[in-house]
Amino acid sequence: MNTSTLATPAVPVCHVVKGKVVTGAAHEFGSPQARFATPALDLNDLVWTRREPGPAFGTPLAEIIDVLVATGERLKRDPDGLLAEALDFSVRTSPLPRDVLERSYAGLGRAFDKRGLLFQVEQELGGADVLDGWRLIDNTPSGRTHRMRAFPPRLIHVIAGNAPGVAAMSVVRGALTKGVHLIKLPSNDLFTATAILRTMAAVAPGHPLVRSFSAAYWRGGDAQVESLLFRPQFFDKVVAWGGESTIRSVKQYIGPGFELVAFDPKTSISLIGREAFASDAALAEVAERAATDATIMNQQACASSRVQFVEGSVEEVDRYCALLQARLGVQRETCSALGSPLPAELRDEIDGLRGMEPHYRVWGGYEGRGLVIRSEEQVDFHPDGRVVNVVPVASLASAVGCANVATQTVGVYPPKRKAELRDALAAAGVQRIVELGKAVAFEAGISHDGFLPLSRFVRWVNDEG
Known part of the structure; x- marks a missing residue:
């Protein structure tokens, strides 16, 4: 028997339904090399009736924060081995290598820091009073007095x-808004959300917050599931992350009483001023910063820089490109030293550019250690897999026109030049402007993709007069 043709055993995926773990292998998904099995779906168990409030609707925010903080501490210790198990299973189904997953899991507890939780509530909602009760609104132009509540969604x-x-961010935001939440597990991260929810259940068994969450997998776009769940009699909104196909699939169910909160697909860029060429040491530092931004989650994150615009001559920019390529194959907290080999279609695109000097120049190979393409204008394909497109420009202001509403993060060097560019970048549609090398340093509590998530999640209700 040719054992190389045998499929690998399916990885077991559990569901969490209103705080309780559900196991089983009723359905199998994935490829022969990365198969996983999930329990049967009981759609009735995945919804909460509107005839009564959700379990945590009346729970004081201070109590919810205590549970979250305790969950974060337990995630750091992992006494039950839930994260360790999730890590072992994720290695078999995730495109990310084990070392990146290990470091990501080790940092999950930071999302549950008390100061950060309080900061989110204060910055996005103006304080806990509007979650715990009805905020008094007086001194209105009409002289009337109103009350307003951020009602649990x-x-x-x-x-x-x-x-x-x-997954951690979604659990935290859901908990802070006190609502009921169904998390659809993604096929490339089937275990993080359930590990977090199981840890929360171990911290506070049967707590209203624990009973407010479910997490389950179904194939994205499955109309037999989504046409029944994505309804206003069960849910107020769908919070959708992901690519264009995901957002378009969800949009078909949007209508009166059922809204979309979209973290749209985004890409990110870098703007590097001529100050980078002040010295060899400065250029080396800039290359390191830019490589850090380009390799976040092995360039799979929305904040990962894919196109970099550099003020300078072609000769200067070529020096930078060589240094940048050498730093793309370095292990960091959010990336491995070696990524996946480039797919054939991307190699074909790049092969077509080799030998077309001086219009194009390529540094690096296809083995996953990083590749840089210098071109007179942006390439017409999507740089991915540690591929960075570097474009020389006469001024950073001229590069602003290449930003648009799909541009999430712009890293700028030197930082002092952000002030001269930020209004034009915002007008172009950019949501986030950072110091080069700091694209991964996302701060929960300030705007995300152009809006304040907690404010969008809740239902604002008035008691007027």
């Missing part, structure tokens, strides 16, 4: 699987 979360932190 009923949400479906279609989360992305390109970074384990997305």
Whole structure:
């Protein structure tokens, strides 16, 4: 028998339904080399009736934060081995290598820091009073007095699987808004969300917050599931992360009473001023910073820089490109030293550019250690797999025109030049402007993709007069 043709055993995926673990292998998904099995779906168990409030609707925010903080501490210790198990299973199904997953899992507890939780509530909602009760609104132009509440929502979360932190962020935001939440597990991160919810259940068995969450897998776009769940009688909104196909699939269900909160697909760029060429040491530092931004989650994160615009001559920019390529194959907290080999279609695109000097020049190979393409204008394909497109420009202001509404993060060097560019970048559609090398340093509590998530998640209700 030719054992090389045998499929690998299916990885077992559990569901969490209102705080309780559900196991089984009723369905199998994935490729022969990365198969996984999931329990049967009981759609009735995945919804909460509107005839009564959700379990945590009346729970004080201070108590919820205590549970979250304790969950974060337990995640750091992992006494039950839930994260360790999730890591072992994820290695078999995730496109990310084990060392990146290990470091990501080790940092999950940071999302549950008390100061950060309080900061989110204060910055995005103005304080806990509007979650715990009805905020008094007086001194109105009409002289009337009103009360307003950020009422707990009923949400479906279609989360992305390109970074384990997305699951932690979704649980935290859902908990802070006190609502009921169904998390659709992504096929490239089937285990992080359930490990977090199981840890929360171990911290506070049967707590209203624990009973407010479910997490399950179904194939994205499955109309037999989504046409029944994505309804206003069950949920207020769907919070959707992911690519264009995911967002378009979800949009077909949007209508009166059922809204979309979209973390749209995004790409990111870098703007590097001529100050980078002030000295060899400065150029080496800039190359390191830019490589750090380009390799976040092995370039799978929205904040990963894919196109970099550099002020300078072609000769200067070529010096930079060589240094940048050498730093792309370095292990960092959010990336491995070696990524996956480039797919054939991307290699074909790049092969077509080799030998077309001086219009194009390529540094690096296809083995996954990083590749840089210098071109007079942006290439017409999507740089991926540690591929960075570097474009020389006469001024950073001229590069602003290449940003658009799909541009999430722009890293700028030197940092002092952000001030001269930020208004034009914002007008072009950019949501986030950072110091070069700091694209991964996302701060929960300030705007994300152009809006304040907690404010969008809740339902704002008025008691007027």
